Amino acid sequence: MIIQDVINHLEDFAPLAYAEDFDNVGLLVGNKNAKLSGILVTLDTLESVVDEAIENNCNLIVSFHPIIFKGLKKITGKTYVERVVLKAVKHDIAIYAIHTALDNSFKGVNDVICNKLELINKKVLIPQPQTIKKLTTFVPQAEAEQLRNAIFKVGAGNIGNYSNCSFNVEGTGTYKGNEYSNPTKGLKGTAHSEKETQITITYAKHLESQVLKTLFNTHSYEEVAYEITTLENKNQHIGIGMVGELKEPMSEIDFLTYLKSKMNTSNIRHSVLLGKPIKKVAVLGGSGSFAIEKAKAAGADVFITADLKYHDFFSAENNIILADIGHYESEQFTKNLLVAHLTKKITNFAVVLSKIDTNPVKYF
Structure with a gap:
């Protein structure tokens, strides 16, 4: 496995698209294509946590809080943040922060x-507002089922406890390709009418790139007609x-x-x-x-x-x-949640729960 494989599991669980705008989440330090040796999960990334990762042969630290929150203009080791970054880079340890992406996850x-x-x-x-998108597209009637199923497969069409949700209207589409066109239905330079199905499907906004990639790869037309709308409906699973x-x-x-x-x-x-x-x-x-x-x-x-x-x-x-x-x-039990999720997804690499108490507040 490489570090990106772990990131994929984390972002399936808590997509970064739902992190707050002020936050700094994702891979903060390291190479996503580096081979994975082990994973250490912590609430905060301190120097002692990096040492713990070294001792456990873990080259990826999954941290709830981001160690880099504001921009670093110098990395001289003057502050604890700079020292963490320097030590992590020196020992080829990547640091990934999930923070408000996990705050906004229903299972977070x-x-x-x-x-x-x-x-x-x-x-x-x-x-969280504006997390639901709606795709409307038009496809030859004979291809409608294939396109719907392909888009469902990447996670679109889920509403609450229901999946494979769509709305379909049959009608007639018209077009006329110019001299540079290469129509799959009809002839260039000739007006063409095609019996089509209008398909409307909703999806979570973090799926947009996958939904559009699937649409373009599955649709037979040279130019795909489609519309995307952001809905104001409340999403009771993100926030x-x-x-x-x-x-x-x-x-x-x-x-x-x-x-x-x-x-x-x-x-x-x-x-x-x-x-x-x-x-x-x-x-x-x-x-x-x-x-x-x-x-x-x-x-x-x-x-x-x-x-x-x-x-x-x-x-x-x-x-x-x-x-x-x-x-x-x-937030103390958050690292246990992440360990449980990663252990379930990754069985052939060590997922280590940090033993270090990173709480900076002490009580007398």
């Missing part, structure tokens, strides 16, 4: 938190944060105790308790203050996130409990 960071808390009826808290429900309501104190135990944290900063049972729970791993209003609008009794500032807690306004469990604590 926030699903892990929901599963730890054993929540049911899970939904995305903030669906950040999640909301779910406890199987049975809990008192606020019981829930906070439960939360500390399940998320392995000794410190929860929270807004004023409201004296109401907890049933509906919203979660957003990492810095989530921007989603407070969305959690309230979803009817959540509590919103679990991290990095809340003093004034953020006032935003609860006696409508919700805000619970800050810590940035690291909210």
Whole structure:
């Protein structure tokens, strides 16, 4: 295997197309065509993590957070970021970051938190807009089934629990090729009518290049007529944060105790308790203050996130409990998720779970 093979598995799981615009995801250091010796999975890439990769003969580090976030103008070893990059390059170790691509995956960071808390009826808290595309094309009637099936095969036509979804209308297409044309139906310079099927299929935006490649490779026409539209429909399988429900309501104190135990944290900063049972729970791993209003609008009794500032807690306004469990604590199980996924996909190479605690925040 080469490093690109691992990247393909990661991006099937969490396509980079859904990472936030501010983020820096993907292969940050190294050669994608290098032969793979082993994979180390971590939450953060520190010098000690690179040393751990060297010790375990892993030449690919899969990191949740990107070690390079802002542009590097110099690489002299002055900062910890520069030292990580220098050491990784010196030892031919590639670094791949997945970050908000995994945040926005339905089976990603926030699903892990929901599963730890054993929540049911899970939904995305903030669906990402403009993630659904629609292809409309026109094909000779005799070729319609072949084209539909080819496009379905690359993942288009999935709506919720249904696959192979399309809409088809039969009609007549007309065209006239010029002297440079090479029509597969009719003759150049002669007006031609063809019984055609108009096919409409929706697809997730990260599939666009595959859908168009399949369309052009399968369609018989020299010039393929097609249209692509971006839909405003909400996609309940792509977006950040999640909301779910406890199987049975809990008192606020019981829930906070439960939360500390399940998320392995000794410190929860929270807004004023409201004296109401907890049933509906919203979660957003990492810095989530921007989603407070969305959690309230979803009817959540509590919103679990991290990095809340003093004034953020006032935003609860006696409508919700805000619970800050810590940035690291909210994302700590993400590396286990990645190891489980890669181990299932790659059986002939070592996938090592980093043993290093990269949490920079300590409690006294």
